[in-house]
Amino acid sequence: MFVSGLGYIIGETFKGLYRNRWMCITSTGVVVVTLLMLGLFMLVNLNIDHITETVKEQVEIVVYIEDQAAQEAVNDLYKQLSEHRQVEEVTYVSSEEHMRRLQMQLGGMLEGYDSALDNPLLASYEIKTVVPESVVELAEEFETYPAVSTVFYGQGYVENLFAVTGVLQYVGMALMLGLAVTAIFLISHTIKLTVMMRRKEIVIMKYVGASNWFIRWPFLMEGLLMGLVGAVVPLVILYYLYQYSIEWVAGNNLYFLSLLPAEPVIRELAKYLIPLGTGLGIIGSTFSIGRFLRV
Amino acid sequence: MVEADNVSMKYNRCKQYALEDVSFSISRGEFVFIVGSSGAGKSTLLKLIIREIKPTAGLMKVFGKDISRLPRRRLPSLRRSIGMVFQDFRLIDDRTVSENVAFALMVTGASRRDIRKKVPHVLGLVGLQEKAKERVCDLSGGEQQRVGLARALVNRPSIIMADEPTGNLDPGTALDIMNLLRSINLSGTTVLVATHNREIVDRFKKRVIYLDQGKLIGDEQKGIYTHVR
Ligand SMILES: Nc1ncnc2c1ncn2[C@@H]1O[C@H](COP(=O)(O)OP(=O)(O)OP(=O)(O)O)[C@@H](O)[C@H]1O
Ligand SMILES: [Mg+2]
Numbered sequence: 001m002f003v004s005g006l007g008y009i010i011g012e013t014f015k016g017l018y019r020n021r022w023m024c025i026t027s028t029g030v031v032v033v034t035l036l037m038l039g040l041f042m043l044v045n046l047n048i049d050h051i052t053e054t055v056k057e058q059v060e061i062v063v064y065i066e067d068q069a070a071q072e073a074v075n076d077l078y079k080q081l082s083e084h085r086q087v088e089e090v091t092y093v094s095s096e097e098h099m100r101r102l103q104m105q106l107g108g109m110l111e112g113y114d115s116a117l118d119n120p121l122l123a124s125y126e127i128k129t130v131v132p133e134s135v136v137e138l139a140e141e142f143e144t145y146p147a148v149s150t151v152f153y154g155q156g157y158v159e160n161l162f163a164v165t166g167v168l169q170y171v172g173m174a175l176m177l178g179l180a181v182t183a184i185f186l187i188s189h190t191i192k193l194t195v196m197m198r199r200k201e202i203v204i205m206k207y208v209g210a211s212n213w214f215i216r217w218p219f220l221m222e223g224l225l226m227g228l229v230g231a232v233v234p235l236v237i238l239y240y241l242y243q244y245s246i247e248w249v250a251g252n253n254l255y256f257l258s259l260l261p262a263e264p265v266i267r268e269l270a271k272y273l274i275p276l277g278t279g280l281g282i283i284g285s286t287f288s289i290g291r292f293l294r295v
Numbered sequence: 296m297v298e299a300d301n302v303s304m305k306y307n308r309c310k311q312y313a314l315e316d317v318s319f320s321i322s323r324g325e326f327v328f329i330v331g332s333s334g335a336g337k338s339t340l341l342k343l344i345i346r347e348i349k350p351t352a353g354l355m356k357v358f359g360k361d362i363s364r365l366p367r368r369r370l371p372s373l374r375r376s377i378g379m380v381f382q383d384f385r386l387i388d389d390r391t392v393s394e395n396v397a398f399a400l401m402v403t404g405a406s407r408r409d410i411r412k413k414v415p416h417v418l419g420l421v422g423l424q425e426k427a428k429e430r431v432c433d434l435s436g437g438e439q440q441r442v443g444l445a446r447a448l449v450n451r452p453s454i455i456m457a458d459e460p461t462g463n464l465d466p467g468t469a470l471d472i473m474n475l476l477r478s479i480n481l482s483g484t485t486v487l488v489a490t491h492n493r494e495i496v497d498r499f500k501k502r503v504i505y506l507d508q509g510k511l512i513g514d515e516q517k518g519i520y521t522h523v524r
Pocket of ligand 1: 306307308309312313331332333334335336337338339340382491
């Protein structure tokens with residue numbers, strides 16, 4: 001069968017897809033939306049895990065020192081901070097150190113940038129608090145100190161993110177399940193249309209001795225292809241979206257949000273989305289053929 | 296090759312039996328006419344042999360096997376060893392003549408080279424080589440019938456069954472087709488022809504099975520169309 005049959009099967013697959021192109025696009029679209037959502041959730045999840053890991057090791061409050069502050073004022077600030085009852089530890093981080101970290105974070109992106117000549121980053125004190133819960137209050141208090149430019153606190157922010165995404169995840173799961181069922185239904189309906197159009201042909205094939213598999217293949221391929229396209233499209237979209245997010249995060253100095261690098265993450269997603277997409281396609285197509293093979 | 300033992304067939308929604316208590320046996324290499332007026336059950340008999348339908352009662356054996364008990368996965372191989380020319384042709388209208396014939400080869404897994412060789416040959420046998428590239432819906436009834444015959448022949452089956460193969464043909468072409476079937480029979484293929492073409496039956500002097508309202512009323516070697524009880 002795979003000698004002359006293969007050409008036939010491939011030909012029939014594309015013919016079937018073309019004849020029902022609108023239904024095809026709709027079904028594939030639903031797979032795209034389903035898997036795009038799933039991919040997005042996975043992406044967010046992977047990164048939240050990663051960020052909470054890194055944040056745990058990170059300082060809780062970063063106090064940026066004003067650029068023009070006098071050395072005396074900076075020393076005073078250090079004293080003020082380290083003598084605070086709620087503060088456990090204060091570490092000075094120079095602007096050069098910040099630049100070095102940023103360069104590490106961004107990989108090669110700042111290659112050749114001479115930070116010694118022109119460094120826009122501020123020096124800072126990194127502060128560990130006695131109890132994490134006081135982070136927000138303390139940050140507000142530090143903001144009023146002289147020689148302070150801005151105050152930043154990471155963990156609370158991340159925890160809020162967590163709470164929000166926790167709810168979103170349940171809603172998303174339910175939505176995705178609904179979409180997956182819709183996708184299967186639509187795919188099976190699309191293929192049923194092709195099956196109906198070729199009903200006569202299928203019956204004839206049976207009478208000249210075609211095996212059920214021979215008849216089934218083009219329809220399976222049709223479903224599989226819809227599912228595959230439905231998985232590849234979200235992967236491409238997610239790749240660019242994610243790349244853009246990484247750049248945006250870097251561009252806005254949000255380097256405490258250390259995102260995972262794009263390629264391995266997308267590759268990880270592909271491991272789930274592609275089998276899922278093709279699976280949806282195959283399930284959809286098996287639902288639609290059965291009845292016509294019993295002659 | 297084909298053996299019927301008190302076979303009866305009643306279609307689901309019908310009161311009357313399409314076939315009733317029919318028994319006969321056909322051996323390898325025979326040429327058999329199945330005759331009878333319209334509605335006698337000729338097509339029903341052929342449909343039973345390729346297991347398009349199952350008998351309501353009785354035993355139908357093809358190639359020594361009870362076709363009622365044939366598992367579904369064995370059906371393709373049964374149908375590949377029987378070439379059937381259907382009364383309603385059963386061709387794929389929007390495909391060309393060669394595609395229709397190639398179809399029967401393709402489902403058996405024949406190679407492309409095989410198909411390219413066998414299809415023109417068999418179209419030549421039925422006199423359709425010039426029409427190879429035409430779509431079936433552009434052909435006349437007689438031409439379509441010959442496409443059906445070409446498709447039935449192309450797999451070199453051990454049984455050829457033709458349901459009214461001359462129904463749409465002029466007497467000359469009908470004779471050509473019947474001569475073709477006879478020469479195929481001479482090469483060892485069992486041939487069953489359902490027909491009410493009296494002239495042809497009388498001319499060929501082959502075995503004739505007579506059906507009348509679903510009953511077998513006669514079975515004669517070297518028979519003629521009109522059966523006298
Ligand atoms: N698909 C079907 N469903 C119900 N009844 C059928 C079906 N096919 C045939 N019959 C009935 O079975 C009987 C025999 O029909 P069959 O087609 O076998 O006759 P035939 O000898 O081939 O006739 P013809 O010479 O007109 O082709 C008829 O009474 C017919 O009405
Ligand atoms: Mg008939």
